[in-house]
Amino acid sequence: MTDTTLTMSSEYHSNFQSVQAIAGEKLGRSVQKSLFDRIDWLRQLHELCLPDKSPLIVHSSEGEAEAWMFLMKTGLGRHAALANWYNFTFRPIFLADYDEVTKLALLAKLAKQLKSSSHRIEITPVPDEDSAASLTERAFEQAGWIVFRSKADDNHILNVNGRTFDQYWADRPGQLRSTVRRKAKKNLVSVRIEKEFSEEDWNDYVSVYERSWKPEEGNPDFLKKLAEHEAAAGCMRLGLAYIDGEPVAAQFWTVENGEALIHKLAHIEDATKSSPGTLLSVAMFQHVIDIDHVDLIDFGTGNDGYKREWMEEVRDRYRLEFYWPNNPLSWLPILRHYASGLAGKRASL
Template sequence: MTLAMNSEYHDNFQSVQAVAGEKLGRADQRSLFDRLEWLRHLHELCLPGHKPLIVQSAEGDAQAWLFLMKKGLGRYTALANWYNFTYRPIFAGDYDEVTKLALLATIAKTLSSHSHRVEIAPVPEEDLTASLTERAFEQAGWLVFKSKADDNHILSINGRTFDQYWADRPGRLRNTVRRKAKKNIVSIRIETEFSEEHWDDYLDVYAKSWKPEEGNPDFLKNLAKREAEAGCLRLGLAYIDGRPVAAQFWTVENDEALIHKLAHVEEATKSSPGTLLSVAMFQRVIDVDRVKIVDFGTGNDSYKREWMEDVRPRYRLEMFWPNNPLSWLSILRYHMSALVGKP
């Protein structure tokens, strides 16, 4: 089957909105990280120094989009940062797997006339996105090097209640919760609406925690407001004597709970407010919101293994255009690394 493809570039989000309409909005894109609203605010507040390069291909009603940013002469990377759980090409409209591959290959061909290197991460594979992207770029003539970028820890509920899930947790964790809860020192609230007062409590906890300084508090605040308006915010706060000592920022949508941020005040550690708050948050999303998956994002922090049960890989795809001399040294280095057994 031959598809009549067309492709074009965009360097601003207004023109993308004009072309995509609502196809990159909440109603059509299930994943938070695939929405134009997420990408626009991420660039505006977190990545303003990087010029966007947005490539789109279309065939009939079907569209494919790749949101990149410039990192050097002829070099582009994913328009993403540490706030992203995933990054991938975005598809919209009416398409099947054959169309997706053809649309993405068209984007890859278009990129070859303007770029010699494209790097994207963290790309998921449970929906075969990493393999599809690798195949499309190779079909277009690029050399693709695929490597593991990170791990994604998740919990599949599989129809369990919270009590059934909790019974499977490590004994040490359950004993800690039982002992600390008996003391009745920590009070907990879970907010679904945004308020400046509660957000200030979240910021206060984060500032006094072990966490490094927040990359961009305004980005997270705007995200919390938008998700609250959509009914998706779950902001957990724990208090001791009226003082905030633990905070967690989750969102819930489309049967999934995403754990974006969590922190606790170090001097309150002996009361385990963060652990008690986690219990309340998991109980809420499992028994009340009835999610099917809880997603703890990327990273291999040891505490995630106590709460999660499965790990999904996240990949980095590095694509080089072999006809451009600027790619040759990098390609040679990759081949030499493979010969000596280095990743």
């Protein structure tokens, strides 16, 4: 009689080479739908944005089912998500769409493995429309961790729901539509949208960003590499607006698998009266809805007021904090969390 019992295993990795050797294309574009779940994204993020952080990459498997979690060391026995402000999401990565029982088992194994190297782990921004936050929370609790979940950010989105751009635009606030009509009549702003990467176009983007209200770019090299990489895959949409040949507004989007992600946008303050940023947004939305035929537009994290004019729904992004209760270094922060929770309950009475 053949034993068909599947054995479960887990292991650590400290570099991306060994991960690539094991995962192959399973962490690549052909399998992972989300940009933020791919090894190319994670590797570049580490190399260019977080080079001083030692990676801790945990892998578990049961038969052909596999899960990965990419963390980085932040202190003695402390780890966090291998992510930063460029991430729209962070979550455990599965190599297929497994059922909930399999996902829980894989994540619980990861959690058990992590107790030997860490007493505190924090991951954010975790989505839950796919149950990532809930499943991860349950799995770590099953493995014996104390888990605290809190809201970390807002994610504004637009579900196109089969509409044309004109149909979508008819539902925008009247003041926004009026502004676009008035500014478009003056014909001062010219707009173009590029799919192919060029140094000249990127320099125009950088020029706008440097002269805009935005703070200094966190890591220009990372963003440029991302644009080059996504353009090579046919996924980049770089929008540029000009007045008298001078770049005055710019937007960097990516489009893939029916979703458009708005990574960066900026305009020059001196050109605000001509509304180049708004006119460029109109062109970008029209392009991805009517030409790319996306189902969803994602404005990333952040609760900026202008996003409400363009988006129709808000999703929560969560912070999950895990503490291993058998480690004395966890006791004080656990008590503080409980005390904070009790204080919040008393205040609401």
